[in-house]
Amino acid sequence: MAGIFxxxxxxxxxxxxxxxxxxxxxxxxxxxxxLALDAxxxxxxxxxxxxxxxxxxxxxxxxxxxxxxxxxxVAHASVVLVGGTLRGKHLAADVAAxxxxxxxxxxxxxxxxxxxxxxxxxxxxxxAVCDEELPLPAVVTIRARTFLAPTTxxxxxxxxxxxxxxxxxxxxxxxxxxxxxxxDITAASRLIAVGRGFRxxxxxxxxxxxxxxxxxxxxxxxxxxxxxHWLPIERYIGISGQTVKPELYLAxxxxxxxxxxxxxxxxxxxxxxxxxxxxxxxxxxxxxIVGDLYxxxxxxxxxxxx
Amino acid sequence: xxxxxxxxxxTLDEQDIKIKSEDLSLDSSRAKGKISDFDRNxxxxxxxxxxxxxxxxxxxxxxxxxxxxxxxxxxxxxxxKSYWVADASAEQADATVTATVLAAAIRKIxxxxxxxxxxxxxxxxNQQTAPRxxxxxxLPCLSFVNKLEVEGDVVKAxxxxxxxxxxxxxxxPVVISVLSEINKPRIPSLKQVLSAAKKPNQELTxxxxxxxxxxxxxKAVRKSVxxxxxxxxxxxxxxxxxxxxxxxxxxxxxxxxxx
Ligand SMILES: Cc1cc2nc3c(=O)[nH]c(=O)nc-3n(C[C@H](O)[C@H](O)[C@H](O)COP(=O)(O)OP(=O)(O)OC[C@H]3O[C@@H](n4cnc5c(N)ncnc54)[C@H](O)[C@@H]3O)c2cc1C
Numbered sequence: 045m046a047g048i049f050x051x052x053x054x055x056x057x058x059x060x061x062x063x064x065x066x067x068x069x070x071x072x073x074x075x076x077x078x079l080a081l082d083a084x085x086x087x088x089x090x091x092x093x094x095x096x097x098x099x100x101x102x103x104x105x106x107x108x109x110x111x112x113x114x115x116x117x118v119a120h121a122s123v124v125l126v127g128g129t130l131r132g133k134h135l136a137a138d139v140a141a142x143x144x145x146x147x148x149x150x151x152x153x154x155x156x157x158x159x160x161x162x163x164x165x166x167x168x169x170x171x172a173v174c175d176e177e178l179p180l181p182a183v184v185t186i187r188a189r190t191f192l193a194p195t196t197x198x199x200x201x202x203x204x205x206x207x208x209x210x211x212x213x214x215x216x217x218x219x220x221x222x223x224x225x226x227x228d229i230t231a232a233s234r235l236i237a238v239g240r241g242f243r244x245x246x247x248x249x250x251x252x253x254x255x256x257x258x259x260x261x262x263x264x265x266x267x268x269x270x271x272x273h274w275l276p277i278e279r280y281i282g283i284s285g286q287t288v289k290p291e292l293y294l295a296x297x298x299x300x301x302x303x304x305x306x307x308x309x310x311x312x313x314x315x316x317x318x319x320x321x322x323x324x325x326x327x328x329x330x331x332x333i334v335g336d337l338y339x340x341x342x343x344x345x346x347x348x349x350x
Numbered sequence: 351x352x353x354x355x356x357x358x359x360x361t362l363d364e365q366d367i368k369i370k371s372e373d374l375s376l377d378s379s380r381a382k383g384k385i386s387d388f389d390r391n392x393x394x395x396x397x398x399x400x401x402x403x404x405x406x407x408x409x410x411x412x413x414x415x416x417x418x419x420x421x422x423x424x425x426x427x428x429x430x431k432s433y434w435v436a437d438a439s440a441e442q443a444d445a446t447v448t449a450t451v452l453a454a455a456i457r458k459i460x461x462x463x464x465x466x467x468x469x470x471x472x473x474x475x476n477q478q479t480a481p482r483x484x485x486x487x488x489l490p491c492l493s494f495v496n497k498l499e500v501e502g503d504v505v506k507a508x509x510x511x512x513x514x515x516x517x518x519x520x521x522x523p524v525v526i527s528v529l530s531e532i533n534k535p536r537i538p539s540l541k542q543v544l545s546a547a548k549k550p551n552q553e554l555t556x557x558x559x560x561x562x563x564x565x566x567x568x569k570a571v572r573k574s575v576x577x578x579x580x581x582x583x584x585x586x587x588x589x590x591x592x593x594x595x596x597x598x599x600x601x602x603x604x605x606x607x608x609x
Contacts, residue, residue, distance in 0.1 A: 134494070137478035141482035141485035146444055146570035147569075148570055149477055171369070182570075220515045283475070305580075327580065333599055334588035348600060
């Protein structure tokens with residue numbers, strides 16, 4: 045049973061995985077199976093082009109512990125695409141190890157060439173891009189919003205049970221959602237990202253005021269969230285934070301280090317405000333103002349309000 | 351008293367890697383080596399655990415011949431002994447190869463109660479090594495840990511995930527990958543640096559470990575590595591009067607429908 049398999053416990057991401065999976069199905073001429081976490085996800089995904097849906101667990105399953113049973117289910121797969129959440133990456137690496145096969149982390153694109161899977165990804169935190177070539181079977185993780193979910197629906201694929209037992213050695217004591225109150229900045233079409241150029245938490249008000257006029261949410265660099273705790277963790281952008289692709293990314297008082305930029309460089313338009321003309325952020329910007337944010341932001345807010 | 355092992359990678363410092371404008375190839379001739387950032391957190395965490403609970407920490411690395419340059423650095427950060435596998439295969443190794451080599455080494459020098467690694471290396475950032483290593487060794491794996499407590503043979507870990515914080519417990523032996531927030535790696539003192547020179551290190555060859563050329567051949571082969579260059583307009587307003595710059599930016603935003 046060759047075939048293409050997809051899995052993600054994140055519903056939106058699972059649907060997005062179907063887009064590259066359907067391309068691989070066309071290229072390889074092999075059936076496409078969705079491994080759904082629970083019955084609700086199975087129903088939702090069954091009409092997006094898959095040939096079969098297998099329900100492997102339920103909403104209480106510790107995803108990371110499914111390596112052994114999932115590896116058995118995909119033992120004869122050609123390609124396994126897994127949603128690149130942290131849980132998903134852990135699971136995918138475990139499955140790849142059990143299949144004794146290669147894996148690409150956070151692929152931006154996948155294709156078949158010469159009987160191999162070619163996946164495009166970044167290296168050195170975004171400094172470089174490379175193609176990785178993997179023999180089949182290959183495991184690939186793909187992060188949220190790399191692809192859009194298919195828009196055409198098909199007849200519902202048959203849904204079967206294949207309930208898998210998670211690694212019982214690990215006990216989950218508690219799971220506390222982190223971003224219940226916060227907005228999903230990855231969905232925002234305009235973002236103002238703040239960095240260490242701000243001298244105090246209260247000064248972020250300058251960015252908030254501009255945000256109100258522009259209809260933009262606030263995002264930040266790692267230090268602002270992790271060290272200063274001025275903004276919630278889920279608002280920091282970069283290799284270890286969020287990846288966003290808004291229409292407008294307005295970077296204020298941030299230097300534009302590659303670890304940060306890799307999370308926002310696919311934004312449609314990038315604008316920078318920074319008082320250091322040599323700051324790397326200007327190389328990454330479409331438009332920029334060299335100036336003190338404390339002077340520029342109030343002026344810009346006032347100008348746009350008119 | 352936990353017997354700990356930390357696995358670390360000796361990588362190039364990406365800050366010193368330049369992109370050649372002619373062909374976008376990478377110029378790493380000026381790049382110095384470093385212990386991969388998150389692995390430094392793993393080393394620190396093991397050192398802190400052992401300072402608190404007793405026990406021992408050893409370090410293990412697989413790399414090219416350059417891995418030898420890391421020994422003094424790693425030993426000044428807490429571990430009492432370091433093991434190293436130097437082989438040219440490391441240059442092209444993928445996570446499959448790395449986990450295979452580390453697992454073979456651990457079978458030889460182990461067992462350990464806690465095996466700690468960074469969540470990913472600062473060059474490839476595959477985030478695969480810890481779960482793969484655990485699968486190969488038949489151990490449970492706790493990934494993305496930002497808080498660790500050990501009591502007897504029970505390990506309690508707080509994991510920071512995309513949208514939640516999860517607390518899990520497991521009995522040793524276990525493989526753990528840590529996040530950078532878990533601690534602030536020490537800057538080794540002069541005394542620690544000097545004592546590092548006296549600590550033992552041991553080479554393990556791939557032959558010692560019974561590894562075949564097949565084990566050392568990557569599955570994921572990196573092709574066409576190219577520097578990433580942003581195609582941006584780079585229109586920068588830098589007049590002395592801030593108001594003039596603001597007016598121009600407003601115009602630009604308006605032209606894009608973004609005002
Ligand atoms: C392994 C690793 C992973 C990392 N992951 C991330 C990540 O995911 N996300 C992330 O953001 N970072 C990450 N970092 C950190 C990253 O390398 C940078 O250190 C960080 O992004 C810089 O934050 P910053 O721009 O806020 O601060 P700085 O680099 O200090 O920049 C501040 C900028 O503000 C400007 N400025 C100062 N005063 C003013 C003023 N009055 N008006 C206008 N401009 C002013 C300065 O010119 C400067 O350019 C990571 C680092 C490592 C090593």
